[in-house]
Amino acid sequence: MPYVVTDECILCGVCVIGCPSEAITEGEIKCFIDVSLCIECGTCAENCVSEAIIFVEEEINETKE
Numbered sequence: 001m002p003y004v005v006t007d008e009c010i011l012c013g014v015c016v017i018g019c020p021s022e023a024i025t026e027g028e029i030k031c032f033i034d035v036s037l038c039i040e041c042g043t044c045a046e047n048c049v050s051e052a053i054i055f056v057e058e059e060i061n062e063t064k065e
């Protein structure tokens with residue numbers, strides 16, 4: 001999961017439009033990247049207005065809830 005959307009996302013929709021493989025969908029609080037569709041082009045990370053999309057080298061072990 002190299003590209004992830006952080007909580008900095010303001011749901012502006014720029015990344016959704018810019019993604020060449022339609023890998024990004026808007027959620028209720030932030031966008032999500034479908035890793036099975038993502039071709040890791042990096043466009044979303046470059047275009048993000050609030051630097052919410054980051055590239056991570058390895059999977060983050062994050063516990064939710």
Ligand code: SF4
Binds near residue numbers: 003024
């Ligand atoms: S890296 Fe490219 S293909 Fe993957 S979600 Fe971002 S814009 Fe889409």
Ligand code: SF4
Binds near residue numbers: 030
């Ligand atoms: S470009 Fe950035 S702030 Fe805008 S919707 Fe995408 S992840 Fe969120």
